[in-house]
Amino acid sequence: MTKKQEKTEDEEVVEETEVSDTHESLLETLQELMAADGEISDEEEQLFDQLKQLLSSDSEQPKKSQIRGILTSMSKVDGKADLEESTIIKEYLASLPDEISNDSDIHEEIPDSTRDLEIDGDAHMWIRDLDLHYGNAQAIYNVSIPFKRNSVTALIGPSGCGKSTLLRCLNRMNDLIPICKVDGSIELDGEEIMGRGADLVTIRRRVGMVFQKPNPFPKSIYDNVAYGVRLHYTPSRRELDKIVEESLRRAAIWDEVNDRLHELGTSLSGGQQQRLCIARTIAVEPEVILMDEPCSALDPIATAKIEELILELKKHFTVVIVTHSMSQAQRVSDYTGFMYLGRLVEFDKTSKIFGDPSKELTARYISGRFG
Numbered sequence: 001m002t003k004k005q006e007k008t009e010d011e012e013v014v015e016e017t018e019v020s021d022t023h024e025s026l027l028e029t030l031q032e033l034m035a036a037d038g039e040i041s042d043e044e045e046q047l048f049d050q051l052k053q054l055l056s057s058d059s060e061q062p063k064k065s066q067i068r069g070i071l072t073s074m075s076k077v078d079g080k081a082d083l084e085e086s087t088i089i090k091e092y093l094a095s096l097p098d099e100i101s102n103d104s105d106i107h108e109e110i111p112d113s114t115r116d117l118e119i120d121g122d123a124h125m126w127i128r129d130l131d132l133h134y135g136n137a138q139a140i141y142n143v144s145i146p147f148k149r150n151s152v153t154a155l156i157g158p159s160g161c162g163k164s165t166l167l168r169c170l171n172r173m174n175d176l177i178p179i180c181k182v183d184g185s186i187e188l189d190g191e192e193i194m195g196r197g198a199d200l201v202t203i204r205r206r207v208g209m210v211f212q213k214p215n216p217f218p219k220s221i222y223d224n225v226a227y228g229v230r231l232h233y234t235p236s237r238r239e240l241d242k243i244v245e246e247s248l249r250r251a252a253i254w255d256e257v258n259d260r261l262h263e264l265g266t267s268l269s270g271g272q273q274q275r276l277c278i279a280r281t282i283a284v285e286p287e288v289i290l291m292d293e294p295c296s297a298l299d300p301i302a303t304a305k306i307e308e309l310i311l312e313l314k315k316h317f318t319v320v321i322v323t324h325s326m327s328q329a330q331r332v333s334d335y336t337g338f339m340y341l342g343r344l345v346e347f348d349k350t351s352k353i354f355g356d357p358s359k360e361l362t363a364r365y366i367s368g369r370f371g
């Protein structure tokens, strides 16, 4: 039984008034913060109206994940999530009841462990029984998930559910966050990579990563691709030329840049920069490529090119992609894991997840009823 259910009717009324008071004071504080920055931009105003509408709607209890999404976007409008805003948002979210704990039917749907998942053939990577904390806050709860070789696996779920956190575990990028503590096992080709003695440089070469925002180095196109290779060994000029050309070809960008290899990588368009970053990742011959919302900063044409490329890449690599786009997950992935509040709710073939999901919560998410 949840705390809310234990309360008497009178207490319930008091609690509802308190929640709306909290809403009111949050709106006031946000308005002050927005005004303190100088002009309130149209984008800020739009997000603020959206938030106000969400908080004042009496038809349905506002969803924490939706509120979090809007607040996060608001805090990034001026290009930086400033500390004061982040602290207010964190405190406010902590004061809200967890929507999941108010919905006992859904709660029962979340498995404690997904240990019995089966996958045809061997998985290239396995996460098993993974728990992750940032300080005292748990962000991942007992997640187990396989990543099948030469397949694309999509991780989907509402903002803040732990997709990026889980993805970063796969090449131990979370080691760079001092407050992050990970328990559990991750196997790469049958080899445990979570041990203290694991060689992080080798793991990050074998498991490459492409980020949400294209981030070429301020170097030439050639040097962007050659950079990682030079870190691992010293190839001859001819060898390096070959690696650079091949990587750019495999990233489907060679034809667009072969006559300007010595121009800056940052001079390319957003979509080209993202393919350059994919070429840079491929150049060190990884086995697995992680992609965290690789198309979210791109227009539809550049997105279509990356999606086409992903389908090509899986012939050589195992791909794990985080995406907010349901249609993208359906177009590019073979398997899909749906995450919610740090749990893996459902994992299956993509056709099953989107055609006939086993869990009501998955059905609600993929049909856009929350998140």
Ligand SMILES: Nc1ncnc2c1ncn2[C@@H]1O[C@H](COP(=O)(O)OP(=O)(O)OP(=O)(O)O)[C@@H](O)[C@H]1O
Binding pocket: 134, 139, 157, 158, 159, 160, 161, 162, 163, 164, 165, 166, 177
């Ligand atoms: N470096 C960090 N320090 C502390 N907490 C963090 C850190 N990174 C993420 N978190 C918290 O962990 C939880 C999961 O965050 P994560 O970024 O993995 O979510 P996500 O599913 O990728 O969300 P989005 O779709 O918005 O990118 C959130 O509650 C977030 O606030």
Ligand SMILES: [Mg+2]
Binding pocket: 163, 164, 165, 292, 322
């Ligand atoms: Mg993320």
